[in-house]
Amino acid sequence: MDFQENDTETTCDSGQVSNQDDRRNDNAYALAVVPYDEDKLSPFHLAERKFKLAGRELVIRQSWRELGVAAVVWDAAVVLGEYLETEVTLTDQTVVELGAGTGLTGMVAALQGAKVTITEREMALASLRRNVESNILPGTTRHPVAIKELTWGQNLHLYPTSYQYVIGADIIYIKETFQDLLKTLVHLSNYETVVLLGCKIRYERDTNFLKMLEEKFEVKEVRYDQRRDIRLYKARLRSCTSL
Ligand SMILES: C[S@@+](CC[C@H](N)C(=O)[O-])C[C@H]1O[C@@H](n2cnc3c(N)ncnc32)[C@H](O)[C@@H]1O
Numbered sequence: 001m002d003f004q005e006n007d008t009e010t011t012c013d014s015g016q017v018s019n020q021d022d023r024r025n026d027n028a029y030a031l032a033v034v035p036y037d038e039d040k041l042s043p044f045h046l047a048e049r050k051f052k053l054a055g056r057e058l059v060i061r062q063s064w065r066e067l068g069v070a071a072v073v074w075d076a077a078v079v080l081g082e083y084l085e086t087e088v089t090l091t092d093q094t095v096v097e098l099g100a101g102t103g104l105t106g107m108v109a110a111l112q113g114a115k116v117t118i119t120e121r122e123m124a125l126a127s128l129r130r131n132v133e134s135n136i137l138p139g140t141t142r143h144p145v146a147i148k149e150l151t152w153g154q155n156l157h158l159y160p161t162s163y164q165y166v167i168g169a170d171i172i173y174i175k176e177t178f179q180d181l182l183k184t185l186v187h188l189s190n191y192e193t194v195v196l197l198g199c200k201i202r203y204e205r206d207t208n209f210l211k212m213l214e215e216k217f218e219v220k221e222v223r224y225d226q227r228r229d230i231r232l233y234k235a236r237l238r239s240c241t242s243l
Contacts, residue, residue: 044072051104053081054111058135060102063127070101070124075228076170076198077101081108083196083223083232084167090114091142093164096188098150098181099171102131105198106145109167110136115143119150153180156187161243163188169198172209182212185235189217190243195235216241 043049044064051058051073063071081104084090091113097106098119106118120128129147136145150159166188171181185195195217201207210233213219217235224231237243 049073051078051081053078053104054085054108056111056135058104058107060104060131061127061134062102067124067127070099070120071127073102073104074170074200075225076200076230077104079223079225079228079230080167080169080196080198080232081105083198084108084112087222088112088165088196090165094160094162095165095167096150096159096163098152098166098168098184100128101169103128103147104131105167105169107132107135109165110141110143110145113142114165117146117148119148121151122149125149150184152177152184156184159188161187162190163193166193166195167197168195170200172197172199172206173202175205175208178205178209178212181209182216185213186216186237186241186243189237191237191239193237195233197233197235199231199233200229201231 044062046062049060049062051060060073062073084105085108090109093114095106095109095114095116096119097103097109097116100106100118100120101124103118103120106116110116118128118132125147132145132147138144166185172178189195199206199210201210210219213233213235217237219233219235222232222234
């Protein structure tokens with residue numbers, strides 16, 4: 001599925017928004033998210049999808065009609081999960097996932113031995129929690145998985161500034177959130193932190209975010225999945241970026 005820029009129809013108004021920022025974001029979704037290809041759309045309407053990652057079968061419950069974009073698995077999450085599985089040693093590393101949706105990527109990190117905090121907006125936390133709890137049973141990962149609310153740019157003082165990895169899949173898509181997202185990435189990072197972003201570049205605005213990112217971080221494309229048209233970017237804070 002793709003996003004379409006200027007249409008007015010939306011299928012993701014959950015009616016479960018909890019505060020002004022969620023409402024503002026969901027209005028942005030109304031402008032940004034329109035499925036226009038029924039064939040590509042179909043996986044999003046499945047109630048359940050299975051993924052083989054990190055030596056496990058992960059079973060993800062989706063609920064597009066209730067929660068929209070936050071309650072389905074996006075290709076970027078799968079590509080980032082595959083990258084974590086094969087290219088990164090995560091044992092005992094601290095990882096925070098932003099805009100986790102169903103939490104697939106964060107779960108892969110946890111299964112790879114990382115100490116993971118999976119974050120989302122308040123409105124999508126219950127669905128996220130259900131998926132994580134049904135896949136990661138207590139005591140089955142090296143570290144327990146934490147699930148927390150994190151709306152970009154808000155209450156950042158509640159989060160440490162020293163994660164070893166900050167990860168996010170398909171979180172670059174609402175122009176109105178770009179400043180807050182960047183602020184969040186900077187807050188969560190120190191000069192050693194590796195930021196890994198799985199991205200579908202759909203519009204010029206997405207490229208504009210990458211330019212904003214490059215002002216604060218050294219950014220390198222480390223993978224391009226041609227079949228799914230997903231790019232993975234690895235970023236580290238520039239030494240001239242003040243913390
Ligand atoms: C396209 S979905 C990607 C979900 C998941 N990472 C995946 O790839 O399957 C974008 C996610 O970003 C989250 N999001 C959007 N705006 C946000 C904000 N201001 N703060 C935190 N999360 C946000 C949404 O709730 C949604 O889960």
